Amino acid sequence: MTQHFQRIAFILVLLLLQTGAAALGQTADTAPRFAHEISDIKSDPGVRWGRLENGLRYAVMQNATPKGRASLRFGVMAGSLEETEDQRGLAHFVEHLAFNGSKHFPPGSLVEYFQRLGMSFGGDTNATTAFDRTVYQVELPDTKSETIDTAFTLFGDFADGLLIEQASIEKERGIILSEYRDSDSQASRRSLASSEFAAPNALFVRRLPIGQQEVIRGATRAQLKEYYDSWYRPDNIVIIAVGDFDPRAVERKIVERFSRLEPRSAGRPRPDRGQLTALDQPQAKFYHEPEASAVTVSIGSVAPYERKPDTWAQRIEEMPVNLAIAMVNRRFGIQSRKADAPIVGAQMRVSDSFGFARSVGADAVCRDKEQWRPCVSAVEREVRSAIEQGFSQEELSEVVAGLLNEIGQAARRADARNSGRLAAVALRAIMDEQVFNSPESDLAKWTEVLPKFTPEQCQEALRKIWLANGSPRIFVAGDIKASDTEVLAAFNEGASVPVQRTDKKVGREFAYAVTGQAGEVALRRHVEDLDVTIVEFKNGVRLNLKPTNFESGRILTSIRIGGGLLSAPRDKPGLPLLASSTFTAGGLGKHDVDELNTLLAGKNVSYGFGVASDAFAMGGATTPDDLLLQLQVARAFITDPAFRPEPLSNFRRAVKQGYEQATHSINGPQGMEIPRLMANGDSRFGMPENQDVVLGRTYEELHQWLDPELAHGPIEIAMVGDLDVEKTIAAVAQTFATLPSRATRPAYTEERKVAYPSSPIRKEYRVLTEIERGLVDVRWPTTDQSDIQVARRIRVLAGIFSDRLRLKLREQLGQAYSPNVQDQLSDTFTGYGFIVANASVAPAQAEAVSKAIMEVAEDLVTNGVTPDELNRIKGPLIAHVRDSNRVNAYWLTVIAQTSQEPDRLAWHRSREADFESISVADINALAKRYLPSERASQFISLPEDKR
Template structure:
């Protein structure tokens, strides 16, 4: 079902969000057990590859064999209980209990499970994780191999989660600080705005009263009996489902599942699912104002709702919502076009319609604007929505929307054989909990494609009107707008004024034809070489363009491209700070000389093409993904951006709106200095590093962008990489007709002076204060290392960083409870000789910033003085080796790490050959030597960011 963009964005903040004011509707009765399979109520054919089963105790499972990633297995344990099931004195315990699953169970004593996973070759957070939302808790494990013993071990972990948690009081005490640290890390302007809006829109229901993070008082003081009561009541076999997807024998796995979960029993009497309450019923315009001076922009929204109850997942019900999905797509395109117009009162907007919790249907139109533009933005949104509701859509709009929808369906079906197990496991489990039928992409294609040809503009208009048929409207203005006096009355008055303005029907627009299909005679191949052991073809055209290709079976019907052009930021003018950032934000948005971005949307509807752009340190980077049928068109589009970029003023207008919002956010968030001053400082004030002050950034313009980029685009060296489901010879011919047909390219110049970057001398410490009411600070540490030119050393630096990160997990997170997720990594530059660093950062309580910074430095100093342990090295290497084995079957790896520069830097071919054996050979001696060389306390650059203290009254 179509998800609201506004809803989906806020979902990330709390696992799930429901936004809108609603008509009266009581929650339907809910059952004690996990919903029965939806197949019996549906005419949709389920995916025949999924085997479903149910144990005598009510525990359900689904098993599916799947080839990608090869040699791996995805496990998911779904518990149909979340924060909705909490009593008032348990608010936050569903999420807290998810944490406690990793803190001691029948077979895994406290403090051993993460290390156990690591010794199996699994990373904490990547291969083992969990999440809690309003109505479900999900545990995930990505097993590193398909050995029977490994699968049995993974199932034993989940069996312990389901019925064997120890919930030791000392472990509960230890985890309190981590939960509070997570709450602190999640706390931001967007989350606070969300909670205020949710209370306005759905006040009186259970939804705003059960945010999954919970209440501080409960987190700080809940005792073991409260945890035990929730666990025993809701972690019961009939409310659980296990999903196993991977490179497996389903019959053998089913036997193991029955052995692992057959003895699971309920440990407490069942409780009925709580009612969600009665949804509010506005019959008129209601307005709400939530002011927050720290918000980067103002958000204006128009919302309406209707009641919703569960509908069986049938072919008819899926098709019923197709016109509505198309209407949403068409209206979103209109809003995107309006946002680009000169003097547009908003910078972006979106509409979405969504059903959630079998409880509510919500329709919402949201706009982002400057604080002084909230009233014009509200008017523009109201009139755009009313224009669609009164006059509907044009045939051309519908043709574009249906073409894109049809292509997405066909591409999903074509790519289905190489879907990854983790995504399949998530989808299968969600279908079980939501009482939907898990169907194949081919089934969805065969269902929807014939209907798409019959949908009319009138159908879409009727569907949109139905979604917005409820009589009430809930209006919200939130963020940094300042509305004096009675703000709610002012918002309502502005809305009524907007309603008095007549709206016109949309005009039909001609589509035209793509203008960039002929770049002259096809270029000739100067050389071609096969790298047989890696399956790579290296080509050079007579005009100097280099082409690197690899055919793979890893993504069916998908081809990925990357082009490195020119020298990138090496020649960024030193007196024009921020130019590369502005180029990145305007180049693609500026379209082409003969087509705007909106023209391209219409012209290329139904095609799998698109180009991205970014200015990298030593090249301009173009990326894209396509299909075998559209490869030539993708290459034509890429080439067109080189020969005739648009540099349109609407791109600059929108970029400057984004810049204003970005700097407003930077001023109030602890991560802000890490984007601005800190990179500039660490590069000895090199102007190419870090964003400049806002006034300098706003001085940059398209004339400067064009003057800087044009020579690189017109003459710079080009190295193109193509990987995926391709025909090598046909792809070479397509490149010959596009990039190969361009005038000769210049060799890449050395520019030795431009490659020089150094760390600063003098003070190693900088403290920053930000203006914020949110009690959240940040500590960031940087140990200078070196560049990436010695790949063996780079790999060992990565392992050293992983060991340091694991130490910080144990000390700063687990022992001190001072941070939720310490972030540690190694950055070794391949553009600037001698430049690199190991960095570590943590979001912290400002009052603890000094203490935690000292603890982080002390861990690095201990590693420098005493080295790593053999067990630490093993637990760092094994997950890395797992990821290396998996990445060999990843197009993204081959594209980014090998093919993208296989001719400019041919040693990457040997790097690809050696990485597995080289990582296996990493020794404690290697790591200890690097730790001694780089992690000395006197070397570290220290950054602390805290909110400014309020003056005392």
């Protein structure tokens, strides 16, 4: 439930909830204004804004996606930064207590109450504590008046009705300490060290939302109530309601329910957030991270944040630096794809934090540990090259085209925006003192303004922000032998080398446009009730189409080729991973990846590739205007993939780092060995024990496997979205229907066979890590997905099992923060599937938790489930089913492989009624069949015993 601080600056997103926050004025009653009240930017006209006399602010918006549902947010403008020294962690503690006892919801009743309404815990009811805010979210299953009333009753309790009883405090104390343990990682430790180096005198470095263990262990009711009373005040509260309802009626409910709120205390002044120190010369820090699989480099600085009103003038002033950073990142991408480059990934970023600090910097991952010095130099030179030499018009035009396309697509899909996303963005805008304006207004303004920016403006903006707080700080972390002095020397050495700009010129013609005779249709039929059109071309290519009006101007595509993992040679483990990692990374024969990216700038074309269990999968999202180009690019990858050497080099580096990382992670066995053990040693599952097996895979082996599949393997294309059926068929006829004839898909009868281990396995792993955390993983064999009725009931059984683990391990024992049970049923391998339970635990409690998991499973076998449990789990599932009926991604799963699994259409027709019909007897029978203790395999991962 907590948002943990991962780095001092978050990655810049080039969307137009811009930086530049407004310094909001005060009304006579001391309530802050909305940003649009003092800005020339007009707020979204669909929002009803309000401010009560007690200072509480709200926003209400009608939105019909998903249909018949609503998303509510309760925001408190206070978080860990408002804590005193002896309250470190209490903001988060209060957030936990909000779900454990209030005026209208007795302790232990809230989760189950909302489950009965059709809401899942964690998915539909959740909360987040951050540095400067605490946010509670509720996703309602319907918009009935009484349902909304219930949610607002809960919000009223959040504001003025928490009981904060001693029994609840003691119960939550253990849960929060479990969450504290789960939040500990090498990455979080590195991030904290980086923050302490960058801003040693800033308050946020000493106010992580998760808090301090000693404060959590000793927190008293008086301390918790003092924080609650001081900050959960009406003038600190913002309520958002977005959904498929009458906004006037919902507004009346807010006014009626919350106007009576009054502060319970005089409150406290907000603490001073510290100071930032400018440097007159570069400063370096080395952080030894013994479990790191790679060396990371960060160069940047933190400057005081100057609050300015959120106006069009301010957004326009901020835009050049955003464009400059995008161009630097483009250059980093080009550099990292070179086989001899010292970096394999780098990102420049700028962010504003808590209205206090603006950070700018560049972060990189070194190709090899030994190359950390040239990595430092490479990062410094790339940034300095941009500052000193500037950018080309071609670079700027590419970035502007991409951004304008993104803004245009957002405007065209404004009517299909998800209520949950809208509620989150609206709340963030209010809390960050920004204007929540419409996508249409963004499009109008930026279409006019963006083309007018010059490379020189971007260069100057980058220079100004990079030098805003003096000299940079250089932070290097990893498992190497180094020192602060050596890091600084590497930086100075790189900084002494002159730089010059090299502009890469790219032709503007795509070399794979298909011309000539289009392929012919051999068969066409229409599934009337589902509005699905199925086409087979004479060359054997299959096309499945479903037009929808869910998202204007957006089409999702799926292209499935050949047999995927089923066709992989079993004596070459690691080959599917090589294919997935390098296929598109090598570009095309006539265009490398960088050229292709430039050619496709401003277009809606995606070309991902992966080895699925039963096909090679391509696809992505496009638009009606770019559909033909999307198909041409995909066809080009099938006919002329390049397999350049650079991706192979990067793949081998990534394999080494992956294996090394797995040796230091308690989750390592879950990805590396356990899947193979549970498949009785089948090499297609998990990873080989020896990394040299994977490192030895070659492009020659890849060609032997892939070339026949790409040349003649069966192809099934599916498209869902805002498409014209006739134009789409014509586009496929011009592209994929012109390929050579496709082979009939084999049955793969033998390849689909996979065995369970001959007897259950019990194994303990010892992992080389300093993180004091263990992992318990218990698996019961089940079956595959082919009998959809059984599969649905196993899903419900897993949901009930998971809820019981929540009650047992989290609520009763406080031993695990988020225990989980999942159903994993294969749609490829005959009879193969599992119910998997896992929990992150304190190492000393691992055996007890494993035993508790087994006891919960055995109780399901012996005593079965209750009608109430069944209904509490079925309700959210059925709500999700109804929501997905208007989601393109869901429909793509329905029609993507109807040639292989024609029953998927029937599965869709039956699913809501089938879920409704699931009975206690159904679930009890499956529990008795699959969950007996003697069928379970148990795995425990623990840190290496240091005694």
